[in-house]
Amino acid sequence: MNSCGLSPKTAISASKRVNFKTLEKPDSVLNFFKNHGLSKTQISDLIRKESELLLYDPNKTLLPKFDFFYSTGISRTDLAKVVSNCPSILRRSLKNQIILSFNLLKNLFHSDDKFMAAFKRFPGIILFDHSAITFPNIEILRQHGVPDLSIVHLLTNQPRSLxxxxxxxxxxxxxxxxxxxxxxxxxxxVRAVYALTSMSKSTLKRKMEVYEKWG
Known part of the structure; x- marks a missing residue:
């Protein structure tokens, strides 16, 4: 509550997921985030979602991931937004998940700028199993005659649909x-594909019924 600005209710919930006897490690984590440009509100959001990060070693676990993200060209301000919105990326393996996903997706987008725009909009894009889901779904679109330009458009603007x-x-x-x-x-x-992937069949049916009532 004092260090992260959490409400009593949220602090109780977060405390169930962590256990530390001294403040040395959690304080070092909080200082790490402050030194990398995260605001008090962003740190509060991050710890509320992933309080386990307070148990991490900043230099061994967090710094290599931040250094990798910086190497991609993302700014400190944008990275602060990314990790506060999707702190779970900091709990994934740098080598086996983060770097692997970056390399796979950059090839799909055919453009570093387009990929980075999609990543900043939806950081969770690097957490999916692309071999089992993304690539097969892209191949389905190609088999149905969807051109690569349209697929890249979908990846850039609505990556979750794939x-x-x-x-x-x-x-x-x-x-x-x-x-x-x-x-x-x-x-x-592909815009229609996105629309249909964003809702269940029952939701789509109800919406169609409303439009039919309007003629």
Whole structure:
């Protein structure tokens, strides 16, 4: 409550996930975040979501990840926003998850700038299993005649639409969009794919019923 600005209720919840006898390590973690440009509000948000980070060794565990992110060209201000919005990325393996995902996704985007824009918008993009979900879903789009430019557009603006659904369900969505009569070669097609991946079948049905009532 005193160091992170958490409410009593939130502090109680967070304290159930950590256990330390002295303040040396958690204080060093908080100082690390302050020194890397995180505001009090951002630190509060980060600890509220991932209080286990207070048990980390800043120099051994956190610094290498920050150094890697800086090496990609991201600014201190943007990185502060990224880690406060999605602190779970700091709990993932630098070598086996973060760097691997960065390299895979940069190749998909064909542009470092487009990839970085998508990453800053949705940091969780690097946490998905791309081999099992993202790549198969991209291949489904290609098999249905969607050009790479449209796929990159979808990756850049709505990356979660390619990463949230397993291939079987994603293929159903693409088939549904085709049944609507949309041309796979147009941007409207991937925008419709995004719309359908962002809601359940029951939600889509209710929305369609509302539009039908309006004529």
């Amino acid at each position: 990463m949230m659904l397993k291939p079987d369900r994603f293929n159903e969505v693409v088939e549904d969009v085709k049944k609507m009569g949309l041309n796979p070669s147009t941007l409207q097609f």
